[in-house]
Amino acid sequence: MSYFENIQQIKYEGRTSTNPLSFKFYNPDQVILGKTMREHMRFAIAYWHSFSANGSDPFGSGTAIRAWDQYAGLELAKARVDACFELLHILDVDYFAFHDRDIAPEGSTLQETNQYLDEIVALIKDKMQATGKKLLWNTANMFTNPRFVHGAATTNNADVFAYAAAQVKKALDHAKELGSENYVFWGGREGYETLLNTDLGLELDNLARFLHMAVDYAKEIGYTGQFLIEPKPKEPSKHQYDFDAATTLSFLQKYDLLPYFKLNLEANHATLAGHTFEHELRVARINGVLGSIDANQGDLLLGWDTDEFPTDLYSTTLAMYEILLNEGGIGSGGVNFDAKVRRTSFEPIDVVYAHIAGMDSFARGLQVAAKMIEDRVFDNILDTRYASFKSGIGADIVSGKANFKTLEAYALENSHNIVNQSGRLELIKATVNQYLINS
Amino acid sequence: MSYFENIQQIKYEGRTSTNPLSFKFYNPDQVILGKTMREHMRFAIAYWHSFSANGSDPFGSGTAIRAWDQYAGLELAKARVDACFELLHILDVDYFAFHDRDIAPEGSTLQETNQYLDEIVALIKDKMQATGKKLLWNTANMFTNPRFVHGAATTNNADVFAYAAAQVKKALDHAKELGSENYVFWGGREGYETLLNTDLGLELDNLARFLHMAVDYAKEIGYTGQFLIEPKPKEPSKHQYDFDAATTLSFLQKYDLLPYFKLNLEANHATLAGHTFEHELRVARINGVLGSIDANQGDLLLGWDTDEFPTDLYSTTLAMYEILLNEGGIGSGGVNFDAKVRRTSFEPIDVVYAHIAGMDSFARGLQVAAKMIEDRVFDNILDTRYASFKSGIGADIVSGKANFKTLEAYALENSHNIVNQSGRLELIKATVNQYLINS
């Protein structure tokens, strides 16, 4: 049966098409800067939003109309697998991503839960082989079940820590089994509700211990996918330990975990932390840890994680700019739509419309960013602005030859001659607008 | 002459005194947990807010009525020194803190500027020797002058970098001269207005180079005060590089600067970064870098740095709790009032009232925090909550004996027996309220 009835595979029809079920900008085979759009993007569908969620929010029940809801238990789990591969086909998307609990229900014991999981993983593996679709990343849901009320790796309850370890061990086994290209740690409830009852030092030490165990186990079983951490500043906890890219880097450095991890950065998490998405990407890029992205957008006038499908072309353009400049581009990562249709967009076709909107927005961002790179728009700006560090006293500073005494001597000579140049922000923004429209 | 006419030295009169010019809680010689209040606090007055500022804001001119405004140039600078030592006496405060440009005007060349500075530093040194007052920290203002429009150590202009180096070199000379117990780096304009014209990698590398030069120069001249960095997330720049404690730790680790720096944490900067003040203090404490505090408070419904005098007893209590638990307490740091009277509180006596308000609020915070420590309020909570990590599987996790396989084996046995305990947040908050009132 079909879960997205009467919807044909979406094709590129060009920017003026009035067919809502077509791509206006995403042309998978179009080559840009030496790679196809498909290769640049490595789009992925998020299982949780598109197959497990129902549109509920803290004030209301689910609204989503989904044909698979006629089933329950393992049958429901199987139906969702079918729906997932159907949507991958419709959207011509190569990758998907899931939490363990998205794909299979919990049983009454861990044994039973693992058995359900194994069964669905086997089914997914078959589907992958049959279709060529791939797993961008998997992860373990260690936040929904009440046992994780105080966290998983940062819980105050050692039994829960052990349970979480068992869960991730299994998830790594499945990552290997399915050839998952990455394995993601998202904070879930790793954080605190209040410092008043929290041993912050112990909890962070334990988190590091947990991650080292994961690294060790992956080595042991020969799983070679990339480990990723996904920063988020708040929600569900009042404070999430992986607050942002810089905080996560600080943690990884302190605990000697930096060689093993990259970051999976999400737009909405960036803005909740008070940063632009491009800031987080830039921080990751210059530290060599830009691993993958969770593509969505927040509403900056709202203070929670709205996980909207990304349609802001400014944001997608600057995100793609960072990815294009990253060594190896998005690498083994991808553009995963960690985005949910609005509760008011409850029909199955909205899931298709929403992905088209997101894919086209990123495709347009790629076009614009690539054109600006080809035209050396920002390179020219930087070359001019930082020219003083290429020679003379500036070169001495960069090379390490200068010190406070040589610099003071220089400054005493030159203090009356200092001339700055305008940063030209308004002109630059107008230029970006031109590229946005004209590219 | 007197700049705070008819105001006698403020004395402790107890919590029910109706004399506005008395301390209600700050009793300098009262011993708490083995030290006098004076020793715990090491209060400092901020030169910039209390002597150099005039109450202007982006929408209006200065309102402050200050007797020293009858002078100009170096005479004004000297009058302010007198006013500072008068206020230190009135408030019975031992420390003060300043930027170079607070205490002396700029000349037409760096040479002339340095000459003015030297003259005022000599005057201050005399005053210090005569009164026993001490310098908590000094720093260099590298943000007011237009030359720093694009930053100082992170400018795009090598000439400006050199100038900044010369300025800090001089400031370190003065730190040594005056026995300053710390030297502070506050970000000023070290940040960016937009990523669109910013070479983030180069700017951060240069910042690290600058700080290493400072470390080297301090060694060279034998200056042994503590180096401090003061995080702030935004303002004046859209993004400030020393965003918060964790970001600063990340930077210090990456560039091998961690051994040389501690943090000077400010309440209002914490909340602008989305954190509580106690969070920032805790992060610093568990990383061994809690150096000093800038005591003030923000208005969480406003989005800029309001630098209000601290009066929220919840915040001062939890701040003092972290300081009391810090190894060595506040150490060579202190409680510096980086706070300004409201523009509407423009009379000289308001400066006195405001400091009394702040000192009493911190004194009360100390009393309450100390009582909670004596009664082991939080210790008892933590002992119970984290008991499971003291023995059995929890002890194995902490000691490093456990791994994913042993933990899975344990979890498979115990997954049905997991029992969590309530975090009791509401009861804990009611308890804090009781201590606040009853201590």
Place this chain on the structure above:
Amino acid sequence: MSYFENIQQIKYEGRTSTNPLSFKFYNPDQVILGKTMREHMRFAIAYWHSFSANGSDPFGSGTAIRAWDQYAGLELAKARVDACFELLHILDVDYFAFHDRDIAPEGSTLQETNQYLDEIVALIKDKMQATGKKLLWNTANMFTNPRFVHGAATTNNADVFAYAAAQVKKALDHAKELGSENYVFWGGREGYETLLNTDLGLELDNLARFLHMAVDYAKEIGYTGQFLIEPKPKEPSKHQYDFDAATTLSFLQKYDLLPYFKLNLEANHATLAGHTFEHELRVARINGVLGSIDANQGDLLLGWDTDEFPTDLYSTTLAMYEILLNEGGIGSGGVNFDAKVRRTSFEPIDVVYAHIAGMDSFARGLQVAAKMIEDRVFDNILDTRYASFKSGIGADIVSGKANFKTLEAYALENSHNIVNQSGRLELIKATVNQYLINS
């Protein structure tokens, strides 16, 4: 059976009691400013948070351990009624408040739903008569069921509008039946997700039509309880129509509804709108529409409605100050705990601890506010500050005698003599702290 096993009725034991199951400040029979604390407060328990909620959040399942969860359907509804009256007894609270869907489940038709409701209302009426407990207010839940996905009175679907009308009609019948002292309209999903598909004018006109129908129907059936509107700025909608007190006043005035409505103000909604709680109360007070309060508090570093139990004594003090100054105090309204225990406080006893925390915090607020009123703390400040409007040109302004020409003539004479006085904010805040500790 008991749902709060082994918990005796909570008694006042005074501020130094170490019994967590006692009131430290709330002494129901203590007379303050001519009324007992009980009369001032009119505390109410919110049915939804304490009996219908389960501790779930967008990232996790319910954690609450509740003895009534052994039941289902109507039996569950009946058990909750028992639990509610048990908790009212334990806490010695006189009032409760509910939405229709809190107390009874929905049936498969509106008829069946109403039948369930009628049955539970009859049970509640019996309990009320037997115990003397009273209904502070009731309301209709028009946001949980998917039919309200686009709003109720502001839906785009006339069938939904009709359904909502039927629901409120029934709720008003029940309000009359139970002698509910107020009837509340909380916005639910009356707002918009996006302006891009919203006819704002029609939706607001329809909301006004709906409220007029409610007024008419109440008259028709002789229901004389006070109508209340509860402002909230955002969540669940991106924009809620009753954004804050001023917006709601604007709406009521435009549609000639002001004579029939007062406001039910919530602390957390105030801060989400960018206001302090006391601001919203003050706006309501000076406009004669301060009707009732939903007592809770938000976390100003988080951007969603956390509905925490109120423990901030600054906020409860200033709230009680406004209520004490309101003509008739809280009137037919009350202090309703629209607050939920944290998801991490999942044991039944936490519900008791949390209400004690809230009741004591408001009781302490009452004590402090009353003492400041008795001592004329703020009256004295205002008398001095605004003295210039009591005579001379100021009196002419207030009485309407002055105009631009007379004022210009006055100003031309006096422009050089204008003298302002300090607002003394820091001193005032220190004074509030003293009252907080000493009252």
Place this chain on the structure above:
Amino acid sequence: MSYFENIQQIKYEGRTSTNPLSFKFYNPDQVILGKTMREHMRFAIAYWHSFSANGSDPFGSGTAIRAWDQYAGLELAKARVDACFELLHILDVDYFAFHDRDIAPEGSTLQETNQYLDEIVALIKDKMQATGKKLLWNTANMFTNPRFVHGAATTNNADVFAYAAAQVKKALDHAKELGSENYVFWGGREGYETLLNTDLGLELDNLARFLHMAVDYAKEIGYTGQFLIEPKPKEPSKHQYDFDAATTLSFLQKYDLLPYFKLNLEANHATLAGHTFEHELRVARINGVLGSIDANQGDLLLGWDTDEFPTDLYSTTLAMYEILLNEGGIGSGGVNFDAKVRRTSFEPIDVVYAHIAGMDSFARGLQVAAKMIEDRVFDNILDTRYASFKSGIGADIVSGKANFKTLEAYALENSHNIVNQSGRLELIKATVNQYLINS
């Protein structure tokens, strides 16, 4: 002399021009929906940002390089007039706007101040007649001078109220003299720092008295320009009385001022109040009070009024959409650039670049909005969504025929048949993106 040396008048060169000193989208004579772009826009330059400001911020001195800074006092004032008319010519902009204190310095008395003002007004009048340039609006600066520390019309000092009255009287005389098409009241310091020392009721009553006096005086002198109020929620005061459009409407209604005032809405003020710009415009439009706009944009990750030049095409498109749908379009109002070049954009040419950026962004917004209106994009959406209110029970609701009893009867029949339709937000956003690129 020229203040913008070597800059020719900016011409439209089309969207692919690489000449930074050209318009890419603003083609003044292009007709769109029956009016020229020039007529739609009525662009204005803000005197304060472009001629009086110097790029200072709370952390630094002015950076702006301006040729007129060689002058002082009245000579400076005259030079700025020349500069203003030069920039109006360069940008081919027809309107400007000013505060009284922007155009002339204060003297030592009000008399002297008025004399300076009169002299400059006469000069401006001559220039206007010579060039055909027009005054969009003027206003009185009642916030910069220290006398306004506690507000102007809402001060606690009657002498200040009188002074403010005299100032506005003069400003209205000048409005008449110069044929100013509007007169604006912006809140300045009309608000409060703290409720603890504020008589909110008296202050708002006085504000209403002040505005009535202004209305009366305008009638008396026959000034017929439109009165505008400009909402802003916070800054410089903690709370500004004209918080947002709805709050201002509430105030105008309460005090019978609604017939005399419209709103001047600013993008950055909207977002500081937690609203989108288009929300504020829509609220004004459906209440018939959309008067004029202050065109700029804020940074939603910063909490203060950044007053950036508007370049976000989403915002300009939706703003122009509201203006196009407003009866009479922008009417006697205009698109006034209440925007400042960044402190880092300190060269004169940046002022030109910035205005080009803003004008092109609004021109593009106009093109896109007009195309969507021509294609009935949103009309079609609304027609479908709200169809149920056009007939049957929906028509009865709108016409006033329905009541709770007839609606209940209907609902009891139809409760099981309710069908909602998706709001299609993602598809709508994708459509907007298409129009943005393709128009």
